[in-house]
Amino acid sequence: MPRADLVILNGPEIETLDPHVLTGQADGRVSGALFEGLTRFDPVSGRGVPGLAERWDVSPDGRLYTFHLRTNAAFSTGEPIRAEDFVWSWRHAVDPTTAADYSGFFFYVKGGKELVTGTSTNLSSLGIRALDPHTVEVELVNPTPFFVDLCAMRIMAVVPRWTVERLGDQWVRADPLPCSGAFELVAWLPNNRVRVRKNPRYWDAASVRPQVVDFLSSDSPSTALNLYLTGEVDVLIEKNLIPLELNDVLLKRPDFHTFSYLGTYFMRFNVTRKPFDDVRVRRAMSLVLDKWRIVERITKLGEKPASAVTPPGTGGYSPPPGLGHNLCVATNATDRAAALAANIAEAKRLLAEAGYPEGRGFPTFTYMFNAGGGGGSRTHEKIAVEFQAMLKEHLGIQMELRPVEWKTYLSEMSRLNYDVIRGSWVGDYQDPTTFLDCFLADSGNNRTGWKNARYDALLERAAGTADPAARAALLQEAETLLCRDEVPILPVFTYTGLYAYDPNRVGGIHPNLTDEHPASAMFLKR
Amino acid sequence: MRYFLRRLAFLVPLVWVIVTLAFFLVRVAPGGPFDRERKPASPAVERALAEKYHLDESLGSQYLRFLGLKWETGADGRWHRAPGGLLVGDLGLSLKYRNHTVTDIIRQGLPVSLTLGLLAFGFAMGFGIPIGFYTAVRRGSWGDWIGSLLALVVICVPGFVLGPVLILVFGLQLGWFPVGLWGAPLQAVLPMAALGLFFGGRVARLMREGMTQSLQSEYIRTARAKGASELRVLLRHAFPTAVMPVVSYSGPMLADLLTGSFVVENIFQIPGIGVFMVNSSLSRDYTMVVGLVLLYAILLLVLNLLVDLAYGLLDPRVRYE
Numbered sequence: 055m056p057r058a059d060l061v062i063l064n065g066p067e068i069e070t071l072d073p074h075v076l077t078g079q080a081d082g083r084v085s086g087a088l089f090e091g092l093t094r095f096d097p098v099s100g101r102g103v104p105g106l107a108e109r110w111d112v113s114p115d116g117r118l119y120t121f122h123l124r125t126n127a128a129f130s131t132g133e134p135i136r137a138e139d140f141v142w143s144w145r146h147a148v149d150p151t152t153a154a155d156y157s158g159f160f161f162y163v164k165g166g167k168e169l170v171t172g173t174s175t176n177l178s179s180l181g182i183r184a185l186d187p188h189t190v191e192v193e194l195v196n197p198t199p200f201f202v203d204l205c206a207m208r209i210m211a212v213v214p215r216w217t218v219e220r221l222g223d224q225w226v227r228a229d230p231l232p233c234s235g236a237f238e239l240v241a242w243l244p245n246n247r248v249r250v251r252k253n254p255r256y257w258d259a260a261s262v263r264p265q266v267v268d269f270l271s272s273d274s275p276s277t278a279l280n281l282y283l284t285g286e287v288d289v290l291i292e293k294n295l296i297p298l299e300l301n302d303v304l305l306k307r308p309d310f311h312t313f314s315y316l317g318t319y320f321m322r323f324n325v326t327r328k329p330f331d332d333v334r335v336r337r338a339m340s341l342v343l344d345k346w347r348i349v350e351r352i353t354k355l356g357e358k359p360a361s362a363v364t365p366p367g368t369g370g371y372s373p374p375p376g377l378g379h380n381l382c383v384a385t386n387a388t389d390r391a392a393a394l395a396a397n398i399a400e401a402k403r404l405l406a407e408a409g410y411p412e413g414r415g416f417p418t419f420t421y422m423f424n425a426g427g428g429g430g431s432r433t434h435e436k437i438a439v440e441f442q443a444m445l446k447e448h449l450g451i452q453m454e455l456r457p458v459e460w461k462t463y464l465s466e467m468s469r470l471n472y473d474v475i476r477g478s479w480v481g482d483y484q485d486p487t488t489f490l491d492c493f494l495a496d497s498g499n500n501r502t503g504w505k506n507a508r509y510d511a512l513l514e515r516a517a518g519t520a521d522p523a524a525r526a527a528l529l530q531e532a533e534t535l536l537c538r539d540e541v542p543i544l545p546v547f548t549y550t551g552l553y554a555y556d557p558n559r560v561g562g563i564h565p566n567l568t569d570e571h572p573a574s575a576m577f578l579k580r
Numbered sequence: 581m582r583y584f585l586r587r588l589a590f591l592v593p594l595v596w597v598i599v600t601l602a603f604f605l606v607r608v609a610p611g612g613p614f615d616r617e618r619k620p621a622s623p624a625v626e627r628a629l630a631e632k633y634h635l636d637e638s639l640g641s642q643y644l645r646f647l648g649l650k651w652e653t654g655a656d657g658r659w660h661r662a663p664g665g666l667l668v669g670d671l672g673l674s675l676k677y678r679n680h681t682v683t684d685i686i687r688q689g690l691p692v693s694l695t696l697g698l699l700a701f702g703f704a705m706g707f708g709i710p711i712g713f714y715t716a717v718r719r720g721s722w723g724d725w726i727g728s729l730l731a732l733v734v735i736c737v738p739g740f741v742l743g744p745v746l747i748l749v750f751g752l753q754l755g756w757f758p759v760g761l762w763g764a765p766l767q768a769v770l771p772m773a774a775l776g777l778f779f780g781g782r783v784a785r786l787m788r789e790g791m792t793q794s795l796q797s798e799y800i801r802t803a804r805a806k807g808a809s810e811l812r813v814l815l816r817h818a819f820p821t822a823v824m825p826v827v828s829y830s831g832p833m834l835a836d837l838l839t840g841s842f843v844v845e846n847i848f849q850i851p852g853i854g855v856f857m858v859n860s861s862l863s864r865d866y867t868m869v870v871g872l873v874l875l876y877a878i879l880l881l882v883l884n885l886l887v888d889l890a891y892g893l894l895d896p897r898v899r900y901e
Contacts, residue, residue, distance in 0.1 A: 161621075273859075283759075
């Protein structure tokens with residue numbers, strides 16, 4: 055196989071190319087090159103911009119979107135893409151028998167929640183209609199300011215109906231595979247690579263520069279680095295594939311680039327277990343964690359200590375100060391020491407008030423984390439050890455560490471079979487609800503046992519509010535409740551992304567909060 | 581001949597027991613193939629996913645389905661055998677790589693692992709036999725010292741150290757060989773060495789032992805007494821018996837090499853099946869685990885059988901009843 059124009063080291067082996075059922079980011083990068091929706095991700099901002107729809111109108115109440123499709127939109131195999139194709143694709147994605155993990159994105163569309171949860175089975179009740187072959191009308195439940203961002207998500211992409219109907223779940227194995235995106239599939243070799251080439255029928259084919267792109271899979275950071283250093287790979291796009299042990303050396307190179315994205319590292323308390331049902335205990339434990347020490351001594355990529363779960367700048371929103379915010383904003387060593395001392399004093403007081411003065415009588419408990427996680431450099435373990443030492447030193451309480459492998463970690467977390475557990479969340483779109491919705495009482499991603507009616511009501515009210523300022527205020531109120539008052543979670547820091555490419559050789563990659571770097575925008579500088 | 585037919589007949593129930601154990605053991609581990617960092621959109625979606633891959637059925641029913649002995653009422657209302665199953669050679673879809681069947685993945689990865697394994701096998705023999713032979717014949721000399729030390733070192737240094745060292749020296753520093761990927765002959769050199777050296781060291785030690793013992797035997801003295809040339813004594817008389825330990829080791833060694841090495845395939849980014857051997861159990865890819873265990877069991881048992889066959893050919897003292 056001759057070398058492709060552009061070789062991207064994409065991360066772990068992809069599980070599927072099917073845009074409707076995929077879950078992993080690596081899968082999304084490849085599938086996103088092959089399939090497109092009404093909008094697509096802008097490589098600079100990471101937000102939704104016109105894709106197969108060239109423009110859209112929004113009703114004054116923000117609940118009705120009318121998308122106008124491009125008249126030259128076609129699949130790579132020549133079939134035109136019409137409004138009906140979108141209607142069919144969206145119905146296919148929400149149909150529970152398709153078993154699409156991410157079909158929750160359709161909760162914003164009228165009738166979507168009922169269909170995904172199975173309370174309705176009438177697929178035609180989904181709020182999407184074809185007004186004519188080139189016009190799609192979408193009815194939403196609430197004014198949703200980030201809806202055009204959602205339309206760029208893989209699960210909203212248009213898929214070839216006739217192929218799906220013929221081959222069912224295995225439709226992505228069709229040869230040739232009808233693609234709606236910038237590229238078409240050449241070869242999909244398990245544990246090796248996915249090769250794609252430019253789709254000549256793509257509406258924007260003129261601006262797609264690479265002819266052939268390889269997405270290589272690897273889950274070994276040192277291998278990935280070797281391939282990159284010897285020029286076998288042009289772009290190392292997956293942060294977890296950069297050996298963090300070498301941070302100090304690599305970050306000095308001009309071809310290693312860091313950027314902020316929508317990810318937060320935090321810890322979950324199991325509020326259904328004693329003593330973590332007591333908010334004073336949770337607050338005391340949260341206050342003693344020196345987050346600066348963690349980002350400066352362990353993660354070392356320029357992560358920012360966080361007291362709220364939403365990263366700053368998410369869709370123009372600023373998260374409210376959470377518990378221990380004073381420490382996070384302290385810039386110099388003296389201020390940090392003072393803030394930490396104040397926090398520790400407060401923590402001691404809270405713990406005594408909860409009935410455990412100096413930690414006396416506090417039961418021994420465990421902190422669970424996925425062993426070997428964090429890119430092979432055992433980041434999770436190091437953070438756990440720090441937290442353990444701080445609790446022991448400042449509060450006199452004994453935390454035992456319980457490293458478990460990934461699937462055990464997930465299963466114990468879901469079943470609430472833990473005391474305190476590592477957590478993280480990566481947002482999907484640039485709006486605070488991508489984080490805050492996780493902690494709704496009925497969210498499957500809550501996994502703390504924490505249920506708060508006022509929190510749920512605030513988010514519900516925010517969803518129905520069209521005025522951006524009023525909406526942001528409601529969201530801030532909810533986040534304050536979550537991260538300052540109730541603290542079922544302990545935010546630690548917001549993530550920093552990292553990728554490698556030589557800026558003199560490769561162009562078209564831009565830092566953005568959604569961590570979306572479409573291959574169609576990349577090019578080699580000759 | 582009857583002995584081998586009996587052994588062959590015994591393979592089938594043995595493989596069945598192994599595969600059955602694998603089938604149930606992998607399902608005992610906590611979590612499942614579809615547990616991910618985020619929950620599916622709704623319990624209905626989660627249920628649909630389990631249903632699609634029959635994980636909602638009882639273990640017994642899943643087992644019958646896996647064997648291909650499950651009868652059910654089809655869409656047409658008629659009673660028929662559920663499609664697929666081990667008995668018709670269908671291992672099903674991988675639960676992690678859901679657009680590929682287990683057979684499909686093995687078919688793509690096995691030739692790569694086989695090639696690499698055979699190369700490493702040849703390398704191990706080519707490295708180990710001469711060194712073992714030489715060090716035994718020249719016992720106590722400097723050559724013996726150096727050869728034996730080399731053999732010991734490559735046994736002691738694990739692949740995950742040896743591989744990166746080879747890459748660092750021959751790939752990154754000297755630039756002689758590619759650091760990874762698969763397809764061109766040059767790309768096979770470093771992984772072959774990384775995989776073969778350990779076994780080469782074992783072979784060298786076994787060969788040295790065998791040769792040393794063999795040289796002290798009565799029949800060697802007899803051969804020498806009869807005036808046979810030294811070369812003839814070493815090669816014709818001593819070598820065939822001395823190589824027996826290497827032959828018996830080569831069966832399991834070949835099985836180990838042919839089914840791929842997680843470490844070496846991972847380090848050199850080689851699209852074999854070694855990586856799947858480890859990752860499939862971590863990701864609870866039930867079908868994949870069972871398929872690979874089946875493959876490994878068959879390979880190991882068949883190769884052991886072949887080794888026993890080779891005994892009979894090499895050593896006239898061995899007779900099978």
